[in-house]
Amino acid sequence: MKLLSFETSLNMLDLLDTGNIKKEKVVLSASLGRVLAEDIVAQANDPQFPTASMDGYAIKYADLDKDSIKILGDNPAGSDEKRVVETGECIKTFTGSMMPEGSDTLIQIENVSVSQNSDEIFIDERVPFGSSVRPIGESYKVGDVLIKKGTKIGFAEIGVMAGLNRVMVRVAIKPRVAVISTGSEILDLGEQSDNPAQIRSSNNYTLCAMFTQAGAESLQLGTAPDDKDSIMKMFQNALASADIVISTGGVSVGDYDFVKDIVPRLGAEVVFKGVAIKPGRHVMVAQKNGKFILALPGFAYSSTVTAVLYGLPLVAKMLGRDKPYKKVEAKLKESFKKRSHLSEFSACNVSVENGEFLVDFEGKKVGSSAILTNLLHGSALMVTSEEDGDLEEGTFVNVILLENF
Ligand SMILES: Nc1nc2c(c(=O)[nH]1)N[C@H]1C(S)=C(S)[C@@H](COP(=O)(O)OP(=O)(O)OC[C@H]3O[C@@H](n4cnc5c(N)ncnc54)[C@H](O)[C@@H]3O)O[C@H]1N2
Numbered sequence: 001m002k003l004l005s006f007e008t009s010l011n012m013l014d015l016l017d018t019g020n021i022k023k024e025k026v027v028l029s030a031s032l033g034r035v036l037a038e039d040i041v042a043q044a045n046d047p048q049f050p051t052a053s054m055d056g057y058a059i060k061y062a063d064l065d066k067d068s069i070k071i072l073g074d075n076p077a078g079s080d081e082k083r084v085v086e087t088g089e090c091i092k093t094f095t096g097s098m099m100p101e102g103s104d105t106l107i108q109i110e111n112v113s114v115s116q117n118s119d120e121i122f123i124d125e126r127v128p129f130g131s132s133v134r135p136i137g138e139s140y141k142v143g144d145v146l147i148k149k150g151t152k153i154g155f156a157e158i159g160v161m162a163g164l165n166r167v168m169v170r171v172a173i174k175p176r177v178a179v180i181s182t183g184s185e186i187l188d189l190g191e192q193s194d195n196p197a198q199i200r201s202s203n204n205y206t207l208c209a210m211f212t213q214a215g216a217e218s219l220q221l222g223t224a225p226d227d228k229d230s231i232m233k234m235f236q237n238a239l240a241s242a243d244i245v246i247s248t249g250g251v252s253v254g255d256y257d258f259v260k261d262i263v264p265r266l267g268a269e270v271v272f273k274g275v276a277i278k279p280g281r282h283v284m285v286a287q288k289n290g291k292f293i294l295a296l297p298g299f300a301y302s303s304t305v306t307a308v309l310y311g312l313p314l315v316a317k318m319l320g321r322d323k324p325y326k327k328v329e330a331k332l333k334e335s336f337k338k339r340s341h342l343s344e345f346s347a348c349n350v351s352v353e354n355g356e357f358l359v360d361f362e363g364k365k366v367g368s369s370a371i372l373t374n375l376l377h378g379s380a381l382m383v384t385s386e387e388d389g390d391l392e393e394g395t396f397v398n399v400i401l402l403e404n405f
């Protein structure tokens with residue numbers, strides 16, 4: 001089997017036309033985890049007026065030298081203060097209140113004494129000019145692009161948009177990802193086992209969770225046995241209801257590996273089949289009428305890694321996101337033994353010490369591509385290229401981070 005290089009496969013994936021980003025409006029409180037389909041631009045300065053950031057007295061800075069300053073009254077938060085502070089005068093002003101016209105400095109309560117009849121203050125401790133005053137536009141200025149389209153909405157984005165009075169926000173419609181397991185030996189979640197050769201399905205649950213986390217709508221379609229008609233029907237149904245169909249199993253060379261033959265028979269154009277990567281070299285990507293099929297290997301670690309490498313970029317593109325996941329450069333804390341001449345994706349631990357990312361393999365088992373537990377405990381994926389051999393401690397490597405994509 002002629003294998004494509006990993007870089008070429010990614011370039012080919014990148015060239016796929018996923019069409020325009022489809023958008024919808026949702027209420028702000030329902031937008032958590034969605035991807036913005038519009039830039040969020042400030043329509044006004046924040047704050048719109050100089051605002052007190054302490055409880056105290058709004059004064060003219062030049063009056064700090066006076067023996068006493070006359071109190072005109074109170075200016076509680078939310079009041080539309082119209083009085084003007086003249087020389088020798090002040091207004092008691094509270095955190096969040098507009099600074100009255102004529103004042104330029106807020107002297108906090110702790111820095112003054114008040115006369116017995118409460119109509120004058122005496123300065124005990126001076127403050128600098130403009131002290132405790134939030135200037136106009138301190139948080140942002142009108143016209144500032146505060147959040148770029150393509151951003152995944154988190155709690156901070158929700159708060160900032162609430163501050164802008166955004167009742168509705170425009171987000172990308174979630175791409176629909178249908179996940180199919182194949183294999184006659186596969187036992188679904190909760191299904192009774194009647195012989196020890198059966199294998200509990202994890203792939204469809206892993207992948208649905210991954211794509212939901214990536215911002216897609218995942219459709220769990222269950223398992224098709226190794227039977228051509230069943231697999232064909234399952235794919236046809238999936239294509240009718242999803243933008244991306246992802247299957248696991250049936251892509252290598254065994255007598256019962258039917259998926260690789262069925263995909264072209266669906267009338268789909270095979271974009272590539274076989275990439276020089278470990279795990280995942282049997283991976284197949286195809287397209288049909290603007291929809292995409294990713295036929296991934298059956299092994300749990302292989303299907304998960306290939307879903308990261310090929311599924312996440314497709315979903316990210318459909319959502320208008322810049323990057324499908326975070327990639328960092330990190331230093332090897334221990335030597336690494338390369339197992340093949342392929343580009344390898346090895347489960348690893350990433351830590352940060354003195355501002356540097358470090359990689360180690362503590363607790364990671366070396367073995368087949370079935371070991372999904374290697375991805376537990378916040379694991380990341382270390383990427384090595386076809387040209388790399390064994391790597392010494394201290395070598396810098398690329399790492400795909402699997403949290404918060
Ligand atoms: N003679 C060769 N044998 C194999 C080759 C090869 O090139 N020549 N490639 C090996 C590699 S690499 C991989 S990866 C696997 C891929 O095989 P398939 O994609 O055809 O997958 P299956 O054979 O259907 O299953 C492999 C393995 O994974 C288990 N599996 C399947 N579905 C699930 C699921 N939903 N959840 C958990 N585990 C699942 C399945 O029971 C098998 O144990 O082929 C190698 N063989």
Ligand code: MOO
Pocket residue numbers: 277278279280281282297299302303368369
């Ligand atoms: O290429 Mo397979 O996915 O290593 O086990």
